[in-house]
Amino acid sequence: MKKLILSFYAWLDQRLLPIAAKHRLLANCYYALFNPHFRREQWATVAGRNHYRVYEASCQIASVILRRNLHRLEKGLSMSVRKPLFALDYIDETLSALQNYLQHTDAIDPVLLTYCHDVLQQYFAVTTWPTAAPQPAFFSTLQQQVRLHLPANSKGDSAAPKPYGARVRADISYPEFLQLCQQRCSTRNFLAKPVEQSILEQAVSAAAQAPSACNRQPFRYIAALSQPMLGKLAALPMGTVGYAHNIPAILAVVGDLSAYPFERDRHVIYIDASLANMQLMLALETLGLASCAINWPDIENYELKIGQLLALKPFERVVMLIAVGYPDPAGLVPHSEKKTPAELIQYV
Numbered sequence: 470m471k472k473l474i475l476s477f478y479a480w481l482d483q484r485l486l487p488i489a490a491k492h493r494l495l496a497n498c499y500y501a502l503f504n505p506h507f508r509r510e511q512w513a514t515v516a517g518r519n520h521y522r523v524y525e526a527s528c529q530i531a532s533v534i535l536r537r538n539l540h541r542l543e544k545g546l547s548m549s550v551r552k553p554l555f556a557l558d559y560i561d562e563t564l565s566a567l568q569n570y571l572q573h574t575d576a577i578d579p580v581l582l583t584y585c586h587d588v589l590q591q592y593f594a595v596t597t598w599p600t601a602a603p604q605p606a607f608f609s610t611l612q613q614q615v616r617l618h619l620p621a622n623s624k625g626d627s628a629a630p631k632p633y634g635a636r637v638r639a640d641i642s643y644p645e646f647l648q649l650c651q652q653r654c655s656t657r658n659f660l661a662k663p664v665e666q667s668i669l670e671q672a673v674s675a676a677a678q679a680p681s682a683c684n685r686q687p688f689r690y691i692a693a694l695s696q697p698m699l700g701k702l703a704a705l706p707m708g709t710v711g712y713a714h715n716i717p718a719i720l721a722v723v724g725d726l727s728a729y730p731f732e733r734d735r736h737v738i739y740i741d742a743s744l745a746n747m748q749l750m751l752a753l754e755t756l757g758l759a760s761c762a763i764n765w766p767d768i769e770n771y772e773l774k775i776g777q778l779l780a781l782k783p784f785e786r787v788v789m790l791i792a793v794g795y796p797d798p799a800g801l802v803p804h805s806e807k808k809t810p811a812e813l814i815q816y817v
């Protein structure tokens with residue numbers, strides 16, 4: 470019976486597809502009335518926006534707002550022709566986010582607070598405020614509160630913008646970097662050797678250096694290093710058939726849609742997390758490990774299972790899984806021919 474219903478659904482889908490493809494409104498009807506495959510994404514997006522709005526004063530959302538707005542301030546501060554006054558449309562929001570953040574004394578991150586302090590201090594030091602619109606009272610009240618929470622040794626390197634030439638430079642040549650990229654390959658044969666947390670944390674530290682839209686870094690890694698969680702997680706996605714039993718560690722990369730008040734940013738979790746994942750996978754290679762990205766299918770049934778297994782919130786979405794382990798030197802690796810630069814670049 471189930472087979473019959475499925476084949477009828479497939480038959481109907483084939484007939485509705487060309488109609489839905491004719492016009493945007495018909496496509497909307499097709500997805501609203503017939504095809505349910507975007508519903509999970511819609512729910513996650515709405516749940517994320519609602520969480521952002523309802524919990525705006527929470528430590529988590531305040532830190533999201535701070536990261537985004539501090540980054541915008543830094544951009545303004547770094548312009549070669551800097552405006553005498555800028556950020557008027559979001560400086561108040563930044564200060565109230567800081568005020569909210571400071572309420573959560575048990576959860577304050579001194580690194581974020583130092584960054585906050587240094588950027589805002591520079592901002593208020595270089596902007597010129599007209600007498601008709603005086604500076605918000607940051608220095609008189611908030612800055613003192615911020616300083617109470619800063620670590621005693623925070624007098625060192627400022628977290629405000631500094632010249633490109635003053636940044637740390639890696640002593641890596643292009644041939645060396647290319648070789649590292651060529652060394653990385655999707656590996657599915659691992660040694661039966663556990664993966665240490667400390668190594669994973671080193672790789673995640675490299676992942677954290679990746680760019681992200683407005684520096685929001687809207688993702689986290691959930692690591693399964695031992696049974697029974699490892700086996701349960703490895704068996705979930707479709708792409709681990711034949712080697713699920715042989716994966717020593719799995720990272721679930723989880724995006725957080727509560728970092729955004731608007732739908733327009735709903736794809737950013739996938740972009741930001743993937744940029745970080747690439748750095749993570751290259752870092753793993755330098756640490757003697759190998760990895761394989763594993764597709765996470767957006768299928769209701771699978772979403773329910775992983776949501777329960779990892780206790781995910783409705784606005785959290787799995788971006789992908791990553792199998793990690795020490796590679797078996799004798800294990801075969803697919804060649805996976807790459808495209809050439811000529812195929813990949815178009816000059817316009």
Ligand SMILES: Cc1cc2nc3c(=O)[nH]c(=O)nc-3n(C[C@H](O)[C@H](O)[C@H](O)COP(=O)(O)O)c2cc1C
Nearest residue numbers: 653654655706707708709761762763764789803805
């Ligand atoms: C987003 C993504 C999803 C992938 N999903 C799977 C998967 O489910 N199972 C798998 O064995 N490999 C998976 N891979 C690995 C690809 O097959 C592999 O990256 C590709 O063939 C190129 O090979 P290389 O990684 O060795 O360069 C995935 C890779 C990416 C980037």
